[in-house]
Amino acid sequence: MSKLLDIHEKLINKDISAVQLAKLYLSKAKRDNGALGAYVSFTEEEALKTAKAVDGKIARGEMISPLAGIPMALKDNISTKDIKTTCCSRILCDYTPVYNATVWERLINKDAVLIGKTNMDEFAMGSSCESSCFFPAKNPHNTEHVPGGSSGGSAAAVAGNLALYALGSDTGGSVRQPSAHCGIVGLKPTYGAVSRYGLIAYASSLDQVGVMAGSAEDVALVFDSIAGGDSMDSTSNPQYQANTLRDLESEIKGKKIGIVKELSEGLNEDVEKAFSEAVKVYETLGARIEYISLPTLQYTLPIYYILACAEASSNLGRYDGVRYGFRKNIYEDINDMVSQTRSEGFGDEVKRRILMGTYVLSKGYRDAYYKKAQELRLAVVADFKRAFSKCDVILSPTTPATAGKLGTQSENPVDNYREDICTVPVNIAGLPSVSVPCGFDRENLPIGMQIIGRSFEENKILNFAHKFGQVTEYIKETDWGVRL
Ligand code: GLN
Numbered sequence: 493m494s495k496l497l498d499i500h501e502k503l504i505n506k507d508i509s510a511v512q513l514a515k516l517y518l519s520k521a522k523r524d525n526g527a528l529g530a531y532v533s534f535t536e537e538e539a540l541k542t543a544k545a546v547d548g549k550i551a552r553g554e555m556i557s558p559l560a561g562i563p564m565a566l567k568d569n570i571s572t573k574d575i576k577t578t579c580c581s582r583i584l585c586d587y588t589p590v591y592n593a594t595v596w597e598r599l600i601n602k603d604a605v606l607i608g609k610t611n612m613d614e615f616a617m618g619s620s621c622e623s624s625c626f627f628p629a630k631n632p633h634n635t636e637h638v639p640g641g642s643s644g645g646s647a648a649a650v651a652g653n654l655a656l657y658a659l660g661s662d663t664g665g666s667v668r669q670p671s672a673h674c675g676i677v678g679l680k681p682t683y684g685a686v687s688r689y690g691l692i693a694y695a696s697s698l699d700q701v702g703v704m705a706g707s708a709e710d711v712a713l714v715f716d717s718i719a720g721g722d723s724m725d726s727t728s729n730p731q732y733q734a735n736t737l738r739d740l741e742s743e744i745k746g747k748k749i750g751i752v753k754e755l756s757e758g759l760n761e762d763v764e765k766a767f768s769e770a771v772k773v774y775e776t777l778g779a780r781i782e783y784i785s786l787p788t789l790q791y792t793l794p795i796y797y798i799l800a801c802a803e804a805s806s807n808l809g810r811y812d813g814v815r816y817g818f819r820k821n822i823y824e825d826i827n828d829m830v831s832q833t834r835s836e837g838f839g840d841e842v843k844r845r846i847l848m849g850t851y852v853l854s855k856g857y858r859d860a861y862y863k864k865a866q867e868l869r870l871a872v873v874a875d876f877k878r879a880f881s882k883c884d885v886i887l888s889p890t891t892p893a894t895a896g897k898l899g900t901q902s903e904n905p906v907d908n909y910r911e912d913i914c915t916v917p918v919n920i921a922g923l924p925s926v927s928v929p930c931g932f933d934r935e936n937l938p939i940g941m942q943i944i945g946r947s948f949e950e951n952k953i954l955n956f957a958h959k960f961g962q963v964t965e966y967i968k969e970t971d972w973g974v975r976l
Contacts, residue, residue: 493707493709493961493962494707494709494710494713495656495705495706495707495710496558496559496562496656496657496705496709496710496713496714497558497709497713499513499561499562499656499976500556500558500560500561500562502976503546503550503556503560503561504550504556506550508976509543509547509550510542510543510544510546510547510550510560510561510605511540511543511544511547513543513561513562513563513605514539514540514542514543514561514563514605514607515540516974517539517563517605517607517654517655517656517973517974518534518536518539518563518607520653520654520972520973520974521534521607521608521649521654521655521973522534524652524654524972524973525654527630527635527972528629528630528632528635528648528649528652528654528972529611529621529626529627529628529629529630529645529648530565530610530611530629530639530645530646530648530649530652530654530655531565531607531608531609531610531611531645531649531654532568532578532580532608532609532610532611532624532626532645533568533575533576533578533608533609534607534608535572535575535606535607535608535609538575538606539563539605539606539607542561542600542603542604542605542606543561543605545603546560546561546603546605547561549603556603557602557603557717558713559599559602559603559604559713559714559717560602560603560604561603561605562604562605562656562657563605563607563655563656564599564604564605564606564607564655564656564657564658564659565606565607565608565609565610565645565646565649565650565654565655565657565658565659566596566606566609566610566646566658566659567609567610567612567643567645567646567658567659567660567661568580568609568610568611568612568645569612569615569616569661569691569692569694570593570595570596570609570659570661570690570691570692570701571589571591571592571593571596571690571691571692572589572592572593572596572606572609573589573590573591573592574588574589574590575588575589575606575609576588576609577589577609577692578609578625579612579614579615579616579692580611580612580613580614580615580623580624580625580626581614581615581625581837581838581839581842582625582818582836582837582838582839583811583816583817583818583833583834583837583838584692584811584816584817584818585625585817585818586817586818587816587817589690591690592690593687593689593690593691593701594687594689594690594718594722594724594725595659595686595687595690595691595701595718596659596690597690598717598718599717599718602717607649607654607655608649610629610643610645610646610648610649610658610660611624611626611627611628611629611644611645611648612624612641612642612643612644612645612646612660612666613641613642613644613666613841614838614839614841614842615692615694615804615808615842616642616643616661616663616666616694616699617642617694617804617841617842617845618641618642618841618908619640619641619642619665619666619669619908619911619912620638620640620641620644620896620898620901620908621638621639621640621641621642621644621645621648621670622638622641622898622899622901623641623839623840623841623842624645625839628644628898629644629645629647629648630648630898631648631651631673631674631895631937632648632651632652632674632970632971632972633651633674633675633895633936633937633938633968633970634895634935634936634937636897636898637673637895637896637897637898637937638673638895638896638897638898639651639670639673639674639895640669640670640671640672640673640674640891640895641666641669641670642660642661642666642670643658643660643661643662643666643667643670643678643702643704644670646658646659646660646667646670646704647660647670647671647673647674647676647678647704648670648674650674650676650704650705650706651674651675651676651970652970652972652973653969653970653972653973653974653975654972654973654974656705656706656710657703657704657705657706657710657711657714658703658704658705659701659702659703659704659714659718660678660701660702660703660704661691661694661699661700661701661702662678662680662699662700662701662702662915662919663694663695663698663699663700663800663919664695664698664796664800664912664915664916664919665680665890665891665912665914665915665916665918665919666702667679667680667702667703667704667927668680668702668890668915668918668925668926668927668940668942669890669891669911669912669915669927670704671704671890671927671940672890672891672927672929672938672939672940672941672942673891673894673895673937673938673940674895674938675929675932675938675940675966675967675968676704676705676706676929676967677704677705677706677707677708677710677711677926677927677928677929677957677961677967678702678703678704678711678926678927679702679703679704679711679715679924679925679926679927679950679953679954680700680702680915680918680919680924680925680926681700681701681702681715681719681924681950682700682729682732682922682923682924682947682948682949682950683697683698683700683727683919683922683923683947684727684728684729684732684922685700685719685720685728685729685732685734685924685948685950686700686701686702686715686718686719686720686728687701687718687720687721687722687724687725687728688700688701688725688727688728689722689724689725689728690724693803693807694800694803694804694807695799695800695801695803695804695807696727696803696807697799697803698796698799698800698803698919698920700919701718703715703718706967707958707961707967708740708926708928708954708957708958708960708961709737709740709958709961711926711954711957712736712737712740712954712958713737715734715736715950715954716734716735716736716737719732719733719734719950720732720733720734729948732948734950734951735951736950736951736954736955738951739951739952739954739955740954740955740958741955741958742952742955743778744774744777744778744779744955744956744959745777745778745779746778746779746780747778747779747780747884747885747956748779748780748781748782748882748883748884748885749771749774749779749780749781749782749883749884749885749886749887749956750782750783750784750879750882750883750885750886750887751771751781751782751783751784751886751887751888752784752785752786752789752879752886752888753783753784753785753786754785754786754787754789754790755786755789755888755889755913755914755917756888756889758892758913759889759892759893760892760893760894760933762894762931762932762933762934762939763889763891763892763893763894763933763939764889765931766889766930766931766932766933766939766941767888767889767930767939767941769930769931770887770930770931770941770960770964771887773960773963773964774887774956774960776963777959777960777963782882782883784879784882784883784886786872786875786876786879786917787875788868788871788872788874788875789872789875789917791868791871791872792872792913792916792917792920793909793910793912793913793916794865795865795868795869795872795916795920796912796916796919796920797848797909798848798852798861798862798865799862799865799866799869799920800845800849801845801846801848801849801852802849802852802853802862802865803849804842804845804846804849805845805846805847805848805849805850805853806849806853808838808842808846811833811834811837811838812830812833812834813829813830813833813834813837814830817837818833818836818837819833820832820833820836820837841905844905852865869920872917872920872921873920873921873922876917876921876923876944880946884945884952885943885944885945885952885953885956886943886944886945887941887942887943887944888914888941888942888944889914889939889940889941889942890914890915890927890940890941890942891911891914891915891940892910892911892913892914893911894933894935894937894938894939895937895938914942915942918942918944922947923944923945923946923947924944924945924947924948924949924950924953925942925943925944925945925953926942926943926950926953926954926957927940927941927942928940928941928942928943928957928960928961928966929966929967930960930964930966931966932966938966938968939966943956943957
């Protein structure tokens with residue numbers, strides 16, 4: 493089941509060299525990127541340098557990490573020293589960080605081979621990958637459809653076999669939703685499980701770096717390597733030591749799964765059917781099903797869009813044309829320069845969110861919107877807590893529908909925001925959740941379900957994901973990329 497461990501074996505048995513592997517992935521990724529739009533830049537030099545070093549270690553008989561020499565990708569909002577990191581925004585299109593994100597630093601220490609940086613919705617705001625300032629990414633299962641977003645490029649790279657795993661970020665669903673749309677496994681860790689240092693901020697109280705791969709086992713392997721406290725991120729948990737691999741094979745029998753009424757409504761027919769089949773699979777594995785209600789979930793979309801926009805309006809204040817990236821060169825005075833830079837540098841969705849965020853924080857409206865959303869956030873946390881006193885995990889569809897066609901996002905942004913209904917509650921409560929493929933719709937597009945756990949119980953949700961993967965066959969190779 494684990495592609496990563498399979499390839500690791502091949503590397504240490506010298507069936508293939510790390511340099512051959514890197515070259516293969518680079519050439520296929522470049523070949524298929526025209527069709528899939530998964531990458532916005534390639535990191536050939538970096539990849540070959542690391543691959544060569546891995547081959548050296550193998551030749552000398554040194555121990556290597558299971559991630560050593562494995563081709564992978566990073567979302568383009570994860571800072572990479574001396575490698576452009578654009579957030580797929582015009583305002584950062586020439587920005588090259590001078591430091592590495594902690595997650596990338598940890599993978600460098602494992603000799604991970606970076607193939608390139610992946611496409612995303614501008615500043616991670618969106619669900620279709622169409623607001624990238626470069627080009628949209630496409631769904632490898634059907635290129636007329638979106639891969640989801642905002643980590644759509646990472647999902648397309650993994651599902652299209654152009655990388656063996658990828659990191660994304662999840663503020664309101666951006667790892668889980670594209671993973672569901674592209675038929676792969678995607679983990680959004682507990683808030684504080686993974687360092688956010690070097691992840692370009694969208695909404696700091698919700699953002700987490702997540703892992704996307706072809707199986708729960710591969711996700712576990714990567715997650716264990718990047719998780720844990722970091723002195724550079726005071727919101728990371730210094731006590732947390734992830735060991736999800738150890739618990740992957742635990743028994744499901746006798747464990748309790750909560751099915752939430754509020755997350756099972758308004759689903760498209762195919763999603764509803766696949767989801768109820770998935771519940772039956774768990775029953776045959778011996779799990780007990782409990783139907784529960786979390787009444788505060790009806791407020792989670794407004795809570796999310798108020799808090800995320802408020803935080804974004806503050807976080808994106810730094811892009812003023814002085815300190816970072818793009819600057820408009822002809823201007824009258826400093827105010828005119830900042831105004832023109834921001835008007836041209838940001839896309840429409842980003843501007844909309846900055847405006848909304850500024851509004852909900854402004855004098856006279858702050859109490860009615862921002863403060864109320866903060867209070868309701870606590871009520872959501874309490875609701876989940878109550879649910880987890882009765883259940884081990886909560887199961888729901890990841891999205892109410894499968895991937896839409898390119899170019900069919902609604903003119904009315906609220907319609908698009910509604911698609912995040914199942915994923916945002918998890919970020920609001922800071923919980924871990926993993927999206928797992930659980931079927932295909934009538935057009936053969938993947939369907940995903942999410943398994944939500946208590947804080948820092950990534951081991952449990954990955955165990956549930958792994959057990960489901962062992963008895964089902966919903967992860968299918970696409971026609972793209974590398975076949976070994
Ligand atoms: N679709 C959500 C949004 O647009 C989620 C984004 C994310 O998780 N980065 O805000």
